[in-house]
Amino acid sequence: MSHHSRTPNPIRTTPENWFAWNTMQNRLPDNIAHTVRVNADFTDMERSRLLTLADSIRGGARIPEPGLHWHDYEWWVRQYEPHRGDTWHDSNWFFSETYAFRLILDACRYWQHGRDPFWHTKKAELDSAAAFAPIMHFDSRGHIARGHTDGDSGSIRLAWALQLATWGNRADLSFSAGAEPDRDHGTEDQLIVNDTVECMRLLDAAPASTVHLVTDNSGAELAGDLVLIRELVRLGHDVVCHVKAHPTYVSDTTVADFHYFLTRAAESDSKAVQSIAFDIQQALNDERVELRPHAYWCSTLFLSGMPDALLSTLESAGIIIIKGDFNYRRVFQDTIWPVGTPLAQATGLQMRPRVLLLRGMKSDVIWGLEQAAVEALDTDDADWRINGRRAVIQLLDFDGN
Numbered sequence: 001m002s003h004h005s006r007t008p009n010p011i012r013t014t015p016e017n018w019f020a021w022n023t024m025q026n027r028l029p030d031n032i033a034h035t036v037r038v039n040a041d042f043t044d045m046e047r048s049r050l051l052t053l054a055d056s057i058r059g060g061a062r063i064p065e066p067g068l069h070w071h072d073y074e075w076w077v078r079q080y081e082p083h084r085g086d087t088w089h090d091s092n093w094f095f096s097e098t099y100a101f102r103l104i105l106d107a108c109r110y111w112q113h114g115r116d117p118f119w120h121t122k123k124a125e126l127d128s129a130a131a132f133a134p135i136m137h138f139d140s141r142g143h144i145a146r147g148h149t150d151g152d153s154g155s156i157r158l159a160w161a162l163q164l165a166t167w168g169n170r171a172d173l174s175f176s177a178g179a180e181p182d183r184d185h186g187t188e189d190q191l192i193v194n195d196t197v198e199c200m201r202l203l204d205a206a207p208a209s210t211v212h213l214v215t216d217n218s219g220a221e222l223a224g225d226l227v228l229i230r231e232l233v234r235l236g237h238d239v240v241c242h243v244k245a246h247p248t249y250v251s252d253t254t255v256a257d258f259h260y261f262l263t264r265a266a267e268s269d270s271k272a273v274q275s276i277a278f279d280i281q282q283a284l285n286d287e288r289v290e291l292r293p294h295a296y297w298c299s300t301l302f303l304s305g306m307p308d309a310l311l312s313t314l315e316s317a318g319i320i321i322i323k324g325d326f327n328y329r330r331v332f333q334d335t336i337w338p339v340g341t342p343l344a345q346a347t348g349l350q351m352r353p354r355v356l357l358l359r360g361m362k363s364d365v366i367w368g369l370e371q372a373a374v375e376a377l378d379t380d381d382a383d384w385r386i387n388g389r390r391a392v393i394q395l396l397d398f399d400g401n
Contacts, residue, residue, distance in 0.1 A: 008302075008333035008334070008335040008346075008348065009335050009336075010092045010093065010094055010095075010333060010334040010335055011092070011093045011094070011334050011335070011336065011363075011364065011365070012090060012091060012092060012093060013088065013089055013090060013091050013092075013093050013096055013097075014089065014090050017093070017364065019363060019364060019385075019386045020093040020363075021089065023093065023097060024057055024058070024060070024088050024089055024093075024096065024097070025058060025089075026058070028054075028057055028097060028100060029054040029055070029057050029058040031250060032050055032051070032053060032054035032057075032104060033051070033054055034121070035050065035104070035117050035118060035121070035250075036050050036051060038120040038121055038124075039108075039117060039120060041115075042108060046107060046108045046109060049106075049107035049108070050104065050107045050108060053100070053103055053104065053107055056088065057088045057100060059088075060087050060088050060089035060090075061087060061088060062085070062086070062087050062088075063080075063083065063086050063087060063088055063091060063096060063099070064103070065077065065080050065084065066080060066102075066103075066106070067106055068106045068111075070106075070111040071111070072295060075295060075299075076099075076102055079095070079099065079299060079300045079301065080099065082095075083095050083096070083099075088100075092300075092334070093334060094300060094302070094329055094330070094334040095300040098248070098249075098298075098299070098300045099300055101247075101248040101249055101298075102248070102298070104117060105117070105246065105247065110246070110247070116247045116254070116256070117247065118247050118250045118251065119247075121250060121251070122218055122219060122250075122251055122257060123260075125219040125220065125251075126219065126260065126261065126264045127264075129268065130219075130220065131218075131219040131220045131222070131223055131261070131264075132220075132223055132265065132268060132270060132273045133220060133223070134164055134167075134168055134185070134220055134223040134224040134227065135223050135224075135226070135227060135265075135270070135272050135273050135276050136270055136272055136273065137164070137185060138160065138161070138164055138227050138272075139270075139272035141160065154231065154234055154235050155200050155203075155204065155235070157231050158200065158203070158228075158231045158232065158235060159196050159197075159200055161224075161227045161228040161230075161231040162196055162199065162228060162358065162393060163185075163188070163191075163196070163393070164185070164224040164227055164228065165221075165224040165225050165227070165228040165323070165358055166186075166191075166224075166358040166359070166360070166391050166392075166393055167185045167186045167224070167360070167391060168217075168220055168221035168222075168223065168224030168225065169216060169217070169221055169323060169324050169325065169358065169359060169360035169362075169391065170186075170221075170360050170388050170391075186389070186390070186391055190389060190390050190391060191390070191391055191392065191393055192361070192366075192369065192373070192377065192384075192390050192391070192392055193368060193369070193392040193393060193394040194392075194393050195356070195393055195394055195395035196393050198395050199319075199356055199393070199395050202319060202354055202395070203232075203235070203237070203318075203319065206318045206319075207235065207236045207237075208236045208237065209237055209238075209317070209318025209319065210237065210238045210239070210240060210316070210317055210318055211232050211237045211238070211239050211240070211317065211318060211319055211320075211321060212239075212240045212242065212313075212314055212317040212319075212320045212321070212353075213225065213228075213229065213239055213240065213241050213242065213321045213323070214242045214297065214320070214321065214322040214323055214327055215241055215242060215243050215244075215252075215253045215323055216252060216253070216323040216324030216325075216326065216327060217249075217251040217252060217253065217324065218251050218252065218253040218254075218257035218258070218261060219251055219261075221251075221323070221324075222253055222257070222258070222261055223261070223276075225241075225323065226261075226276050226280050227276065228321075229241070229280060229283070229289060230276065230279050230280060230283070233279075233283050233288050233289065237318070238287075238288050238289070238290075239283075239288070239289045239290070240289075240290050240292055240313075240317075241258070241289065241290065241291050241292065242292050242293075242294060242297060243255055243257075243258060243291055243292070243293050243297070244293065244297050244298050245293040245294055245295045245297065245298055246295075246298055248298045249326065252298075254293065255291055255293050258291060262277045262280060262281055263277075265277035266278070266281075292313075294310055296310055301330075302330055302331075302333045302334070302348065303330055303331045303333075303347055303348070303349060304333065304347060304348030304349045314351070314353065315351065315352055315353065317353045318353065319353055319354050319355075319356060320351075320353050320354070320355045320356065321355075321356045321358060322355060322356070322357050322358070323358050323359070324358075324359055324360075325359050325360055325361070325362040325363050327357075327359075328357055328359040328363075328365060328392075329363055329365050331347055331355070331357065331396075332346050332347060332365050332367050333346070333347070333348055334365060335365065336364055336365055336366075337365075337367055339369065339370065339371045339374065341367065343367070343368075343396060343397075343398060344398065346367050347396075350398050351398050352398070354395055354396065354397055354398075355395070355396040355398075356393070356394070356395050356396075357392060357393075357394040357395075357396065358391075358392075358393055359391060359392050359394070360388050360390075360391045361384060361385055361386065361387070361388060361389070361390045361391060361392070362386060362387075362388050363385065363386060364385045364386065366385065366392075368394060377390075
């Protein structure tokens with residue numbers, strides 16, 4: 001891996017980018033207020049600190065430095081320092097929103113008692129069984145029930161699983177800010193980049209490789225990810241799942257979320273859902289699937305700022321699959337690059353493994369489209385970058401671009 005140092009221009013939370021500005025004006029404060037409402041066991045002091053944080057973000061106050069000396073204090077101070085003096089309404093969006101979720105943990109004293117402030121929201125989705133819909137959707141095509149066989153090849157099932165995992169990114173509880181998330185499955189014509197066939201060729205050429213999967217949301221998105229993981233394991237791959245080291249962005253997957261999903265799936269009335277729980281648990285027991293939490297995935301750092309030890313681990317992968325809009329922004333330094341910008345400049349680095357991005361469009365950053373495609377999308381739907389209706393299955397080749 002080598003770094004490329006051309007300066008990115010990350011999106012800021014000023015009115016020049018409506019979506020980022022609206023996030024700080026409305027969506028993020030609303031998420032905090034919703035968190036207070038669903039946590040009846042918060043103390044009055046915790047509730048007050050959270051609502052004060054929400055008001056300061058909505059009002060555009062100066063962003064405070066970390067206040068509590070927990071084990072990761074110095075890690076977050078280093079991330080904060082380049083932005084000291086910024087306000088919530090004039091800062092790098094990637095930093096300020098991510099940092100705000102770390103301040104939520106301070107406000108509710110997460111490190112003192114280990115209580116996930118977003119647990120009730122995540123649990124409600126699983127308790128309603130809505131999170132299992134992607135598994136049953138896949139099963140309706142006759143390709144998921146354990147022991148089922150038919151004439152379709154494993155590679156076709158894997159291609160379908162890639163699309164299932166991609167559209168699962170719509171089900172983002174921070175994006176919906178307490179409302180019901182979008183769990184609908186898109187169609188192929190809504191994929192503005194679709195490198196599925198090329199990805200299949202790559203996986204077929206390395207039948208026993210280790211796939212690294214950087215997860216995003218729990219719940220319905222994790223359901224699609226588990227379908228994808230099982231298909232990869234069935235085809236001979238081992239899978240390393242990179243998950244969040246602590247709660248963030250409401251529904252992002254932690255180790256606890258992963259295992260709670262399996263517990264609830266095993267209790268489901270659906271044989272297909274039970275099957276996923278059984279097979280993934282067996283793969284965990286057999287060490288074919290491994291969970292690796294890391295603080296980096298909760299951080300404000302771009303891919304180009306990844307710690308060396310973690311980068312070294314990823315360099316050993318046969319392919320890296322990175323999920324979600326937030327991680328897409330991380331890869332491309334949260335910058336709206338001009339059409340034709342070289343990949344190494346847009347990412348700030350050069351990597352050996354191919355990187356597959358599975359992402360629903362929920363922010364303005366997009367790389368790799370031709371100008372004509374951008375203009376056609378702008379004409380068809382002015383909000384195509386941010387409304388979640390479209391997605392990408394995008395394979396990055398650092399050697400080829």
